[in-house]
Amino acid sequence: MTSNTRVVVIGAGLAGVRLARRLGDLGTPALLVGDEEHAPYNRVLLAEVLAGRYAPEVITLPPPAGLLRTRVTGIDRAARTVDCADGTSIAYDALVLATGSNPVLPPLRGLFTADHQLPEGVHAFRTLDDCLGLAKAVRPGVRAVVIGGGLLGVSAARALAVRGAQVVLAQQAERLMERQLDPDASRLVLRHLTDLGVEVHTECRVRDVRCVAGAVRSVELADGYALDADLVVLACGVRPRTGLAEQAGLAVHKGVLVDDELRTSDPHIHAIGDCAQHDGTVYGLAAPALEQADALAELLAGDPGARYTGTRSLTRLTLTGADSPFDLAAFGETEARPGDDVVRLTDATRGTYRKVVVRDDRLVGGVLVGELGTVGALARAWEGAEPLPDDGPLLHLLTNDGGS
Secondary structure, eight states, X not given: OEEEEEEEXXXXXXXXXXXXXXXXXXXXXXXXXXXXXXXXXXXXXXXXXXXXXXXXXXXXXXXXXXXXXXXXXXXXXXXXXXXXXXXXXXXXXXXXXXXXXXXXXXXXXXXXXXXXXXXBTEEEOSSHHHHHHHHHHOOTTOXXXXXXXXXHHHHHHHHHHHTXXXXXXEOSSSSTTTTTOOHHHHHHHHHHHHHTTOEEEOSOOEEEEEEETTEEEEEEETTSOEEEOSEEEEOSOEEEOOHHHHHTTOOBXXXXXXXXXXXXXXTTEEEOGGGEEETTBOOOSHHHHHHHHHHHHHHHTTOTTOOOOOOOXXXXXXXXXXXXXXXXXXXXXXXXXXXXXXXXXXXXXXXXXXXXXXXXXXXXXXXXXXXXXXXXXXXXXXXXXXXXXXXXXXXXXXXXXXXX
């Protein structure tokens, strides 16, 4: 069986759904192919589902007109077809890879069973199935170890603690979210998790996962210390999902290489979202994926001038604790260079922290923690990359809770 569709999009995540819907709005129908059994959903909100704040159906994305649930097994570039696991073949004029990313599974002893499966109680945290499996297993008092202290690990630890688990977070780096936050902001995140009852170990490396009868029982650290565990969550980052592109002979480095038209080394194939590498960068964030989808939709719908030239991306995280929400945002360069000006305001009582870095009268980055009414205006000033006025609005933005 062969069906003919002008645009075929592989991957029903945020980027793929956005592209298919935008193309439909522009009068260019697309076939979206996804391999998960669930309706398309917003992966960014999985931690809120795990925390019990949202039901799974709340994070469902509005589906595009054409959605096919099957797994693509290969691409025939010469014939311009994709082969599916159910034996069907789909022809394309333009093919878009929006395959996303896979969780990084660390090289730990005992991590896999004899048949190469994760032991009972060990979970990645990337898909809705991962989330539902964790939600089913967590209960008050369960002992959970989260491996990884980045954005995903912090979110998972918070969600499990809110559900009543006894959570230990093991982070190899010297502080939490070191890629996004400066040391002062990291300390506030640590305080927030500690207030929720999370025990945080930094600068510690996990060496071994110990199982009994196929189920996890403990996690051993490099110094020999063992953490009892009924649940283990692997939050060690993600890696672009490039297998299909590599099998098809497309140029791949960290991600699938694309130009400003989001075109791969094959002029009939494009890539967007977590799997794509543009101008040396794999973003792995929602905002760039959506911007790429919008730009590519315009191009495929007939606008020859449509281009994607990069995203100045902002990391935003809301941690809903027992008493009050804890917001943080980070953008641009959060560490100052010699000669930069730094404005930093801290309110220990309210648990707020605001820092911006200014270079040559331009806002180049910032970190904001707690009560983020100012984040919208500051982000706009940063995104515009325009000189800051001389009459003091930057200090006003940092001290005023309005402006979002």
